[in-house]
Amino acid sequence: MDFELSAGQRKLYDDIRDQVADRFGTSAAKAGPEAARAAFTTAAGTGVAALCLPPEVGGGGLGALDTALGLEAFGRACPDTGLTFAVAAHLLACAVPIRDFAAAPARDRLLRGLATGALVAANAMTEDGAGSDIGAIAATARQDGDDYVIDGEKSWASNAPIADVMVTYAVTNPRAGFLGVSAFAVPRKLPGVVVGEPLDKLGLTGCLAGRVRFDGARVPREYLLGTEGQGAAIFQHSMAWERACLFAIYVGLMDRQLEMCVAHAGQRRQFGRRIGEFQAVSHRIAGMKQRLESARLLLYRACWLLDRGGDHVEAAALSKVAVSEAAVANSLDAFQIFGSAGYLNGGGIAEQLRDCLPSTLFSGTTEIQRELLVRGVGL
Known part of the structure; x- marks a missing residue:
């Protein structure tokens, strides 16, 4: 059992720590969407938004341990923990399920933007009546031709006020329990996707959060993650990465x-x-x-x-x-x-x-x- 980091791992840690320290000397004041987006883009320029994404889409191709080392260096050097959380949530709760479950060509298109920070992702799962209990999700998605029509409201989505894509979960088969939940990567620009004002939080102010409402949002089938009914498994998969690395x-x-x-x-x-x-x-x-x-x-x-x-x-x-x-x-x-x-x-x-x-x-x-x-x- 070897507890020593390799030379490559030490270099990864040092490079990210030094880059972040150069770019973020002091903690930002409570930021509005424009400043938060600018900070996110700057952070993504160090590579932290792409650590575990595939090299072919501009990612680092790293496993969980090396991803954690990169995020540790980010947290060590950046005084704005809200920003570090925003980037880590974007990567682990959103980019990871897109990496592992999205279908081409949407997968590669989304991942390229997520890797550079040109696209920011929000995880829209939590509802007023569903947090730890994913089986209580009330948002619904019904298939209509080549689209899914999503209705429902998410009470808390980190990054939502600056996000371009929402990874969200909705019930496609009410009779199937947790096997009736499906996952989607929903572009914010689609009609019917409504993002609320930033929530007034106690801390992590560098990560803006907001409510997200899907009001008859028509989502093309290409943005379904995995297959219908796989949403609970996809959520647990993303949580495995988030709990281990974030x-x-x-x-x-x-x-x-x-x-x-x-x-x-x-x-x-x-x-x-x-x-x-x-x-x-x-x-x-x-x-x-x-x-x-x-x-x-x-x-x-x-x-x-x-x-x-x-x-x-x-x-x-x-x-x-x-x-x-x-x-x-x-x-x-x-x-x-x-x-x-x-x-x-x-x-x-x-x-x-x-x-x-x-x-x-x-x-x-x-x-x-x-x-x-x-x-x-x-x-």
């Missing part, structure tokens, strides 16, 4: 955060001493390091299993819980170490805490992951 952006964030805390504890003085000399502070930092490295190893293992085609469901659930809970706990510790300075916007610590909080919700809540884990142990 949380690498938080490993990168925790690396940067730990460095900030060590520097602050070495400079800030109270009672005539550097605060890092007090065990109340130094032991917090030790705990942050322990959580970070434990989460990193579980994430790498989940990606390694995904690459090998092994049973990765439990490993991804373990990784997702470990990384998200570590990110929240470490951000609370960083907040305590920085004190009142950490409560100020613009210094990074307050933003990190806000941006880490939703990590326990998206890609399947912590509670859903624990359900997967208890099933795995036989309960």
